[in-house]
Amino acid sequence: MSTTDDSFSVPQDPINMPCPGLKERWWHIMDTWKVGIIPLPLFLLAGVLIAIDCLGGKLPADIVVMVATLAFFGFACGEFGKRLPVVGKLGAAAICATFIPSAMVYYGLLPDVVVESTTKFYKSTNILYLYICCIIVGSIMSMNRTVLIQGFLRIFFPMLCGEIVGMIVGMGVGLALGMEPFQIFFFIILPIIAGGVGEGAIPLSIGYATLLHMDQGVALGRVLPMVMLGGLTAIIISGCLNQLGKRYPHLTGEGQLMPNRANADTTSSQPVVSGKTDVTAIASGALLAVLLYMIGMLGHKLIGLPAPVGMLFIAVLVKLCNGASPRLLEGSQVVYRFFQTSVTYPILFAVGVAITPWQELVNAFTISNLLVIVSTVSALVATGFFVGKKIGMHPIDVAIVSCCQSGQGGTGDVAILTAGNRMSLMPFAQIATRIGGAINVSVSLLILGNFFV
Structure with missing residues (x-):
């Protein structure tokens, strides 16, 4: 006979148990x-x-x-x-x-x-940038230093391979459908990988207006729907990748690009939210994010680097140099989790109301456009998946970062990472969107001006 306390417990009669009062019912609701x-x-x-x-x-x-x-x-x-x-x-x-x-x-x-x-x-208010800076700084501060270094050094190769393959596949599909090569590349494929609206579609429309002698509004009207449809495709693929990760857990790091072996010797350096984080530490973490963004804004004025990218590099430097105490790191992580769980959907609603033109999206829904867009984004993401796996990274997480190469800038990164449940990948998503998009726009306009005009 068991001698534990459980063997002597007397079960309560459910009929005679006291019913919850009005207060308890209200609290339950x-x-x-x-x-x-x-x-x-x-x-x-x-x-x-x-x-x-x-x-x-x-x-x-x-x-x-x-x-x-x-x-x-x-x-x-x-x-x-x-x-x-x-x-x-x-x-x-x-x-x-x-x-x-x-x-x-x-x-x-x-x-x-x-x-x-x-x-x-x-x-x-530019509230989107407050959201992005808190997400970026919080996710960087919660990363392991070794994983951070290896992730940043390796992510560029899958991104580059993905863009090359995506361009080739998109051009092939477009040519097979009888579309003009110039139209396929400069008005469908390039807008998809240009880095969103503010950093991609608008600079492209300005460049097209200057080089092709067309009205900027007309150029923007042709480019913007492709950006939106590319972002929509990326969101859907990211959600599918999340489900794939649940079915095959060995393919994903659940928000980590590098396998666990990379940080086996430095796990103790990771800030772990204890649930008892001091309020002043949380406030300091939020202030750190804001100040780093202000440094990024200063860098934008001096050298033209986008403020989120400048902030990203400074945050990485602070992390690598152990410039933030464990208490501050924990506060930054709490801020990151707050914005991730509480601010994401309100921000997406504001984006939908303020800067997402529905009619332009509908107008771009032609079979030929959709086939080129879906094939381009799918090839880009699939290449990131297999190249990432080949070089020892978690393929699903690399593929979700690759999705961000065809997103709508910062807002697209938020939607894509939300669909993929990988908000901790925001720093790498910003690299894919901001740096990758800027390079694509600059090189393509340079080629257009020197060889096609």
């Missing part, structure tokens, strides 16, 4: 019924308050009201995407959080005051 991260009662309250403001004809664009507004709509769209059958597991949450708001704006389903306030808030 608050803690278990949620839309995204928002308890259902608070979600409903936010909806009522927003509706009252909308009926009054004015929704303030200040940060207090916008936090509630973006959270309400962003998590609603994200939750809808998560609950879709089949595609809910393939990145539909990020797609819905971005493109449902865009469609609602176009079809007039979103109140004008919400559209106006969201657009004003997004464009006046």
Whole structure:
């Protein structure tokens, strides 16, 4: 007979157990019924308050009201995407959080005051850059130093191979469909790998306007839909890669590019969130991210390097030189996790409302365009997968970074990494988007100006 305490416990009669009171039931609803991260009662309250403001004809664009507004709509769209059958597991949450708001704006389903306030808030605050800098700095500070060095040194080779193969495959498919080579490369393939909208599509449209003697608005109208469709394809592929990683765990590092053997001797240097992180450490971690971004802005003024990239390099330098204490590293990691879980879908909603033109996306939905775009992005990602595996990296994580080569800049990186559940890869995604895109645009415009005009 067992002599443990469990053998002497007296089971309670479920019939005579006390029923939970009203207070306990209310707490149960608050803690278990949620839309995204928002308890259902608070979600409903936010909806009522927003509706009252909308009926009054004015929704303030200040940060207090916008936090509630973006959270309400962003998590609603994200939750809808998560609950879709089949595609809910393939990145539909990020797609819905971005493109449902865009469609609602176009079809007039979103109140004008919400559209106006969201657009004003997004464009006046540059909140996307606050999000990106906290994600980049937090993810870098939580990385192992050895993995960080090896990852940055090795990631460029799969990226380069992916772009070359993607261009070749895209050109081949386009030629097979009877499209003109000039049109295929400069107006479909190049916009896909140009680095997004601000760093890719707009500089391309300016270059085309100068070199091809066309109106910049016309050039942008032809380029922008390809950027968006390429980003949409990358989001879907990233979601599929995430599911592939769940089925074949040996192919993924769950956000780490290098295998565990690379950091077996330095695991102790990793900051681990204890759950008791001091509030001042969290505040210091957030301030560190902001200050590093300000240094990146200064670098942009001096040498023209994009501020997120400059910030990325400075953050890596701080990490490699042990410039941040373990307490500060832990604070940065908490900030990173907060933004990852709480700010992603609100940011994607704002992006969908403010800078995602639905009609241009729809206009680009032709069979020939789609075939070229899907084949280009698929070949780019597949090449990253196999090359990454060949050189000893986690192939799924490398492939998700490769997806970011065809994303919509910083916003595309957020959506792609959210769909792939690999937000810790943001530093490498920024390299793929910013540096890779800048090189592609510069070299291609140089070739266009010297050989085709």
